[in-house]
Amino acid sequence: MAHAKLSPSSSGRWLTCPASSLMEDGKPDSTSIYAAEGTAAHYLAEQSLSFGHTTPAERVGETILVFDNGDCCFEQDRKDWMPKDVFAKFEITQDMAAYVQVYIDLVDDLVSSTQGDLFVEERLSLTPLTGEEGAGGTADAVVLTSDEIIIADLKYGQGLKVDAEENTQLMIYGLAALEEYSLIGDFKRVRLIISQPRLHHVSEWTADIDTLNAFAKRVTNTAKLINSLDVTSDLTELFAPSVDACRYCKANTECKALAEHNIKLVSDDFSSLDDACAYTVSDAKYDSDTLAKIYGHIDLLKDWIKAVETGVYAKLINGESVGDLKLVEGRGGARKWANTIEAETMLKSMRLKVDEMYDKKIISPTAAEKLAKAGTLGDMQWEKLQALIVRPEGKPSIAPGSSPKPAINLNPVEDFDDITNV
């Protein structure tokens, strides 16, 4: 099965903005070091779940190679026939092993609590859904029970929290699994689970068959539309800029629809300076509702500005010309010793005292916790240390009204006054 053009992982984008499929066409996948780290973590989990005799903890200190084509292997298992170019290597640290183990425990618990059958890194055909010949996607773990399909997904990043509810990537895996296993079970629902161990986040959502069938219709209709397009097609009605669609779109640097959308957002909400001259002072200031509206666009605007910056930088670093822009030397980093040992020897020869020569800092609570986990500190000792840990209150941050977090009460004294005045 080939890598899908209409891939589950980018489905949030092409289902929202069908034009993105053509706009991204031909642009190379740019693998980041973070994506490669995620690939290595998935490999570690797969090795343990598929060949249960090794736990991640037993592999601490070993190295995983991630090749340019996304394949992986443990460094000591590398063979001559494997790809030559290594994109990145990752040493398995205690932290990595512990995070991956959280996901493995979740999958193990699912299997033992449901007595289901486990399929790891399961390749599922997407052709019935998207019509793309030979296209497939890989679900991290699929558990089949007598009446339920469970799709578990490991997200190793520590950026944004991702929720399972109506997650299009996992819903597509769920639909593909329903199709794949329809002959061996009478499945009534699909449970979707996302594990993000580095954010201590687990999200679960169950979709019934009606919900999934309605979604399947949306997927097949959108895929049919996209498959009917070519470079001469009029895409005007098919662009739908939004934070989620545009953030990782490979065309976001040069997409006119996104640029026009942003400029319109700004010009609708910010009056031109010429107009402002006609205002009285109070007319020329935004009211709170307008400020809230402008604030609602900030994420999209920030992402776009970053995408334009990144795109221009990439062109310049590749030797392309971009107007009269040029690359100049940036501000140098912090000064450091070119050779620490040489500097240390020289400082010693200058008869400096130890206190004058070295910086000493007490370890942080996080470092102490690591020592406790490694057994260097005993449980009782760690308990005593925990009593000494404080966490400063977070600085108030802005959240949309829909956030589940309660608003901070900034006027507790006034409220008290109100009560006493009653």
Ligand code: SF4
């Ligand atoms: S940048 Fe946004 S609007 Fe433009 S093609 Fe990509 S997803 Fe669509």
